[in-house]
Structures are given as C-alpha cells and as structure tokens.
Amino acid sequence: MATTIDRRRLLSTAVLGGAGIVGATALGSLAPETALAAEPVPVAPGTPDPNFAEGRVTSITGTMLLVTGSDTTLHRIRITSGTSIWKLHPTTFDRVEKGDGLYARGVRLPDGTLAADSLWVNIVNLQGHIAAMGRNVLHLDHRGRRIVGHIVPGTTAAVYNGTPAVSDVSLLRVGRHVQVIGAWHPDTNEIDIATVYAAA
Missing domain, CATH: 2.40.50.140 (Nucleic acid-binding proteins)
Known part of the structure; x- marks a missing residue:
C-alpha cells in the first residue's frame, strides 16, 4: 500500500509541477515484457482497472493525450516529468503521434485523468x-x-x-x-x- 501512496504522491507532484520527480522506471521496469506480463490490480469483477488505459491516440494537447479505448472509453492521459515512454525502445514524449496505439499505467487523479508513470506505444x-x-x-x-x-x-x-x-x-x-x-x-x-x- 505504501508503494501506491508514494507513487500517487510522486505523480501528483509531477502533474503539479514539482521539481525532483524520480523517473517512472524507478517505480518499475519499462521493458515491453513488463507491460505484457503485469498482473492486473485486483478490482471488483466487471470493473476496469482505474490505473490502466489502452487505446489509440486521437489528439495531443500539450502534455495531455486523449485516447479512445478499444471499448470506446475515452481516456485523458497526462504525461509528467516522471513518465517513462517505450516506442520500440525508451524514448521521449515528442515521439508519440496521433493514431498511435498504447498501454498506459499510472495513477488516477481526482479530475479523472490518468497521470502516467509508464507508457508503451504501439x-x-x-x-x-x-x-x-x-x-x-x-x-x-x-x-x-x-x-x-x-x-x-x-x-x-x-x-x-x-x-x-x-x-x-x-x-x-x-x-x-x-x-x-x-x-x-x-x-x-x-x-x-x-x-x-x-x-x-
């Protein structure tokens, strides 16, 4: 539980512009195998994992991605100074493009956006x-x-x-x-x- 609280604090700080945020890879591996092997967070049957999003990027505004999920759910994903991004290899946010598919893990903020700690693109x-x-x-x-x-x-x-x-x-x-x-x-x-x- 402490890890979840620490991660929430770190990512919230990043969204709010705090300095000294650790890279998300300090919270877990960015290796693609990690994304595919990650155990889902326990949630009630039929309830989606609130800290996960998947889909295709429909728009990019600043550091916010609007993503349409395969079930047509719309996700708002915030990229922070602590977000780690994989697109064939570790990369930077400017390599993410409209039309890309992705998996994202992070922390759901009070406004409903997902502050991403890891993003696996395509x-x-x-x-x-x-x-x-x-x-x-x-x-x-x-x-x-x-x-x-x-x-x-x-x-x-x-x-x-x-x-x-x-x-x-x-x-x-x-x-x-x-x-x-x-x-x-x-x-x-x-x-x-x-x-x-x-x-x-």
Whole structure:
C-alpha cells in the first residue's frame, strides 16, 4: 500500500509541477515484457482497472493525450516529468503521434485523468511461424495473416531457448515457431521487432 501512496504522491507532484520527480522506471521496469506480463490490480469483477488505459491516440494537447479505448472509453492521459515512454525502445514524449496505439499505467487523479508513470506505444506481442526471411525482415504467419517484421539493427534482440538476449538473429529459420514483441506501424501489417523468442 505504501508503494501506491508514494507513487500517487510522486505523480501528483509531477502533474503539479514539482521539481525532483524520480523517473517512472524507478517505480518499475519499462521493458515491453513488463507491460505484457503485469498482473492486473485486483478490482471488483466487471470493473476496469482505474490505473490502466489502452487505446489509440486521437489528439495531443500539450502534455495531455486523449485516447479512445478499444471499448470506446475515452481516456485523458497526462504525461509528467516522471513518465517513462517505450516506442520500440525508451524514448521521449515528442515521439508519440496521433493514431498511435498504447498501454498506459499510472495513477488516477481526482479530475479523472490518468497521470502516467509508464507508457508503451504501439506495443504488440504475437506468436506465429516464420514464413520467409529476407535482409533485415521476417515474414510471419500469424493466425493466417501475414505480418512483416522488420529487424532493426542495434535494437532487435533474439532469445534462443530462454538464454540471454543477443543481437545475432542468424539462428532464426523458416518454419520455426516464434514469439515476437515489437512496435506496430499503425494501420499496416508491419512491425519493428524489439525481441524475438525462438528455439535454436
């Protein structure tokens, strides 16, 4: 409970313009796997988690994002000096664009806005088979749909059989089952790959 109170105080201070706010990564990892593996906060059945929002950015005004959720709920998300942002890799607020999809975690303020401590932009987590390979590209079969996965030199990492991540993707093979975490190119079938998990 103390962590929740501390986080609420820190993020409220950031929204109100306080100095010395810690980065949100001090409150938890910004790794994309963290966003996808996070346990939901216990809430009454049928009640949404008040400290979570997802959807697509419909407008950006100053440090406020207006986001339309997949259930058509409208979210107002405040970016603070303590907000950590991931868009394929840790980045800054100026990289967030209208039309981007996102997951956000933070603290709900009295006016209903969500003061974000972490924002994952265009994050995707999918499983499929490698249908074809080219230079810096994987063509994936995901539930009967073709996904074009771009390998981003200096960013993309591969995990083989649960070993530590490496930049070497040469062990990937056509026909192999893979799990891919990456950043979606909105309104396309393309993603930039952050991490690909495969058997060697």
